[in-house]
Amino acid sequence: MKNEIASSQDTIVALATPAGIGAIGVIRLSGNNAITISNEVFKGKDLSKAASHTIHFGTIRDGEKVLDEVLVSVFIAPKSFTKENVVEISCHGSNYIIRQIIQLLVKTGARLAQPGEFTKRAFLHGQFDLPQAEAVADLIAADSEAAHKAALNQMRGGFSQEISALREKLIHFASMIELELDFGEEDVEFASREALHALVNELKAVITSLIASFDLGNVIKNGVPTVIAGKPNAGKSTLLNALLNEEKAIVSDIPGTTRDFIEDEINIEGISFRFIDTAGLRDTTDEIEAIGVERTQEKMKQASLIIYMVDLAAASPVEVGQEINRLENLGIPFIMVGNKVDRVSTDQLEAFNTFDLILLSALDKASLESLRQKILEIVHLDSFKTGNTIVTNLRHYESLLKTKQALDDVIQGINNQVTNDLLALDIRTALHHLGEITGDITTDDLLANIFGKFCIGK
Template structure:
């Protein structure tokens, strides 16, 4: 949907989760939202009621009563979208929800597209693009740290400071552009020393934001953690033990796990996504071979690998050989010796020199120590109100591109490059900064961002 069309339509969508529930909330937004709701509502005349009031009544389709409801009214510009809006709270039966939406469509509304409510809020100036993206992050937050980081960004985060710095840079850009109009007169409206100071001040602000992304990404997206090793090393047992449930099938038969099995748990405020994989070995079984290939692929994409060695079936030479392959992946890994209760004491003593953690997955021995080791691999601070972290890959890329463009501006000034090339690099940095907050957008960019939202948001 183009950013410039269909804004006069009234849109409708279910704002609460699909399925059975005590109540459901259906949301409308648009110039005719209150009028359309009034057409199907029996109770007070909603058109005559003040904003931010709630009204009990019946919703009907002609002579048929659909449900008893509460209707909340929000009049423009005092609503989330800055448009006339209503929220219909009804009983949470999917049949009731379907009937209400159907009668609203019959009376002039249309179904909202994914993220269209938030998109309208952005287009009407309710907040900038970075804040709009934080709305989706807040909805999808799975840990308290992720919730606080999204909330901080939704309340302004780095957007306000970036907007101020961008305005200062625009001022210098306009002066340099003015110099170009007087090219033959050798005038300098933009003082180069002042411009250098501004650029260094902007970069001093951008650099900590860029550096915060690794931590912010962990907080927002969690840590994909692959449990790998040879067949029968105890990978599925370990997954079940970590999650405290029978998630994976456990068997003494090698090759039981033929596809990846995933589940999540929160450790120390970080969401770890544990991935149980097929045992690594050469096999003639076509299905198992596909599972082994998927294991290798997941290991390459993991942020952390927990590599299990069966201490009852592995020699020191084999362990050293497997570790060489692990190290070549360039991904953080934890070496875990399983079945320590049955292992040869001399092997365990030797492996203590190789930074191993020893467990018995089946007897839950040293599992707390293993969890501590996993958590120690990704230390993040507790996010507090006001903390600024970059959690969005798009923002991170724009910040890097901005910083690179500013480096080119400084280099151009040191090398005495003419004003036209200087202006070009400044315009590029302004473009990348503007893309973060939405000062500069394209329909494709907006569609890509808001298509990832749920329908009713």
């Protein structure tokens, strides 16, 4: 514990911008001595007299040797990201310059920061709670509009407020149950079992909704692996090229042209989709093509969405029905696409009317918008657009599952009229798991696991 306290009082330093050569690099220091240490190597303004949130031009010097001309930003505690004294040195983005400045700052009294230590200090100093701290990493990693929106909502405390409100309601009843334990011999009831039953059901409804949102949250955060499958020459590669608006995949009338999968990412209304063009599904004696078919089947099992293409000019309604049955048995969301609509007559199309098909011609990109809208419908983007809280973090999801189980135990305990000590235990368990989400209950191992995944300078 003493080492932990000493460590938290150190002044830490790290590169806050991505590694690699660029126009500038930003070196961040945080700690009680951040301004003092920086002032010893900076020639320009006396940083000890600088006001908070000011920027100063000067040079970083190792003795008489000038390392670089820099801009130094000063943030005086508690008005900084970490609520400590913070200095950010903007230097030229040479790896050599950055390395020399950091080594000089370490020699002057700072130490190298651990992964995520700046954000960890901000959390420990009460700048924000644990979900908000985790959202910092999600915001940095966001590569789509939806991921950015979800992370920003969490960083602003939307998810935390909902969890904290649930926890506060339960804490009130927990305290009443605990009070009953103190008056156990007097047979008094401070907490109405009917009211507790109603509250737990209310909490379970909210938590169940949050748990159900994780599928969408996972999609928003990590994108949607989407397999384009079908028989040879159904137009899979043509569709991929049309969606990407580039000639990514080789298109040929020769069956079996695609022998391995080809993939690329597409952003549709803020959601990232990783479209995977696969080898055509058929029985084949070609050893290489057979491997491709096997890989297609594996990719379909791993997908979050399957776009199954049918060549309307070559397939029969019976074959389409059989393919739909196979896809339903996989248990993975799928969209049936009837391709080459330009090559069949109206009478031929009527034979497929009983099936829910997106009809298009991938070759001339007709009806692609209908397919895009169907894809968005499958991933339930509407629930995200309405502003509902979405769970995107696996740790939160697992804690919510444990909370729900504890609440189920509370309901069962009330129904079975268990003793107050057992009822109190189940309520405390639910509170514990909710507290793990917000950071009201933490362990060193938990914090190390969370912040250890951050980049060094964050």
